[in-house]
Amino acid sequence: MRIPQIQIRQQYAKIKMDIKDASVEIEQSQADLEIKQPRGKLEIKQENVKVEIDNYPLWHDLGFKNIADFAADNAKRGKEEVMKAIGRYVSQGNRFMRIEDKGDPIIDTSVENATPKEGELTIKYIRGPKFNVIPPKLDIKYTPQKPIINSKINPPQYKFNRGEVKVSMAQYNNIEISLKGDQVDISG
Numbered sequence: 001m002r003i004p005q006i007q008i009r010q011q012y013a014k015i016k017m018d019i020k021d022a023s024v025e026i027e028q029s030q031a032d033l034e035i036k037q038p039r040g041k042l043e044i045k046q047e048n049v050k051v052e053i054d055n056y057p058l059w060h061d062l063g064f065k066n067i068a069d070f071a072a073d074n075a076k077r078g079k080e081e082v083m084k085a086i087g088r089y090v091s092q093g094n095r096f097m098r099i100e101d102k103g104d105p106i107i108d109t110s111v112e113n114a115t116p117k118e119g120e121l122t123i124k125y126i127r128g129p130k131f132n133v134i135p136p137k138l139d140i141k142y143t144p145q146k147p148i149i150n151s152k153i154n155p156p157q158y159k160f161n162r163g164e165v166k167v168s169m170a171q172y173n174n175i176e177i178s179l180k181g182d183q184v185d186i187s188g
Contacts, residue, residue: 004181009174016170022163028156038145050134057127 060069092112095105 004179007178007180009176009178011171011174011176013169013173014171016168018164018166018168020164023161025159025161026156027159029154031154032152034150036148038148040145041141041143043139043141043143045139047136049136052132052134054130054132058129061124061126 056066059065065073092105092109095109099105
């Protein structure tokens with residue numbers, strides 16, 4: 001004997017949802033910006049250049065000397081001339097002592113002393129003037145100016161699109177019960 005079977009089939013309900021997302025659009029134009037930069041203030045103060053010119057080395061080499069240098073140079077030259085004269089007198093005296101040698105030393109000495117020496121022409125370097133340059137003081141003051149900034153902020157523009165949700169039944173629920181097999185009397 002076969003036992004009857006109860007078969008239950010169930011179908012669940014299905015909900016269908018069509019969703020359209022919400023959207024937000026934001027637009028904002030750039031801010032209006034104006035920048036002005038005033039020129040800075042520049043102050044320059046300058047003294048004149050000082051130039052000191054010393055012409056004394058030039059004048060000294062040309063023979064125009066101050067009293068101290070003139071006396072020192074003449075003393076030196078006088079000393080040199082005295083030494084030359086002593087040397088010449090010694091030489092002439094030695095020739096007079098050797099009078100027995102050939103020649104006439106008295107006449108030769110007289111001619112030497114009477115004849116002037118030939119002058120010399122010389123080329124000599126002459127120093128230039130001395131320059132002393134005193135640079136001026138330079139005072140520079142710079143005062144920067146602050147920039148002038150004007151800005152106007154443009155507010156943002158919002159556009160909101162609402163979303164949408166549509167709900168419908170894609171499948172309804174259903175229960176089906178069936179009996180399979182031999183029928184059984186359950187009444188009594």
